[in-house]
Amino acid sequence: MNAAARSGSDLARQIVVISAVVFMIIAAMVGVGLFGGTNVRDLQGGALDADATVLAPGRQAFSIWSVIYLLMIAYAVWQALPGQRARQRQRRAGWWIALTAVLNGLWLLTAQFLNLFATVVAIVILLVALAATYRLLVLVPAEGWGDRILMDVTVGMHLGWVSLATVANVTAWLAADVVPDLDARTQVVWGVIVLIVVALVGLGIALGTRGAGIVTRTAPALAMAWGLVWIGVARLTGQPHTVGVAVTAFIVAVVIVAAPLVRLPQRSPVAVR
Template sequence: MPLHWRILNAAGWLGVVSVNAAAATGGLFGRSSGEISDKVPTLVTPAGYAFSIWSVIYLLALGYVVAAFLPSRRHDQTMRATAPWFFASCLFNVGWLFVWHAERYTASAFVISGLLLTLIALYLSSRPAARAAGDRSGFFLIALPFSIYLGWVTVATIVNISVALRAGGWDGWGVPDRTWAVALFVVAAALSAVAAFKDRDPWFPLTVAWALIAIGVKQQSASQLVAVAAWTAASIAIAAALFKLRGIAGLKPRRM
């Protein structure tokens, strides 16, 4: 990877972590991210504890940034392919925080959609590291961070768009909110199955399941139907992940 990308990605990671720290403590426009989310409640908003996954994402991303400076990774083609997309994701991440905290919900939906697209590109370009035989460090430093990052932002994009539509007064074309929520959970479960079986990736669906379980926890008092649907979709995602983990481990069911 060229030196300028290594430096830009390190700076991008520091920028993301710094702005997120400010956001978490109310340092952006005097409001925390959770306070803004609570202003426009939806049936797909997760419980607050779910957002702790950002710490895991940023720690794994730090491993990616540090790996770029290792001599053994200096000419790694996967690192080279992912570098521009990682920097772009940092820009979108920081940009989203500013528009979200400015309560520009429609703009934030477009920005997080941009982040989602860059993460899809980042995910696809990092997959060779997941399939490289005998390179476990490549999996943990390059592929794993973006499986989890994409899994979380996939659900976060759904939540953000729902908030933007609610804030804009959209009535759901007359379809009840519960129905839309259940439909979105079906989409999340389907994407999890595709990641597990097509990409042999159990970590994306496990991350989606984490978010769906938290949505069920948050919404069980508002709608038992939504909570059960969220937990059912999470169960499907977990089942797909476990099935794929068994396949990766080389385990086969016993014959009776």
């Protein structure tokens, strides 16, 4: 590819990133009812609200979206600067970050206009895209604080929160459409089991980011832990009330935050005789 073509591709990427983030913000405004739509928590018969299942986070947890959106806006502006246009890390990850912004907006529109199963499909696709994007960022190390904050933290928090939101979304669909008549005790048992799976996911993310900087490693964990804490708070102070799920959520939050901070011993090289 010649220099002119490469420069044109870089400029196109910058424009696409800005357009994708604008689309995401507009979709978010639709999702909170600013344009006459219904707030997400009231959609799908309330299946996505804080009291819908034992794994639904308290409403306060969703304030994390404000942080993620602000970081995404900051990234869109920063990556549009001339100095960022031809950087290899932007070329590798910029298109992927744009894709995650579009998929984020599509989930909100899916929740607004389609059904619960469609939201599950949409959020799983978003989760896969975020995981692929984050893996790219781990493989291409950050070169400064701009990279760490506006790329790694932005995508990492998005990934961590969507990992937990996927669990809540799938649980909401199962509770509403697949097994709506589960008794309270069975719901608690399954809630604890799913939270253990969440812990394994968090540990998997920590292992998958070995070798990356501490900021990169902890961003997903902090976002997941934020949601887990609010699951625990919601189960102690609201309905459905269940101490077992709350305690498990708090424990899993601690495990997930601690995992990226643990330094695993390095293998000693095998001596060659």
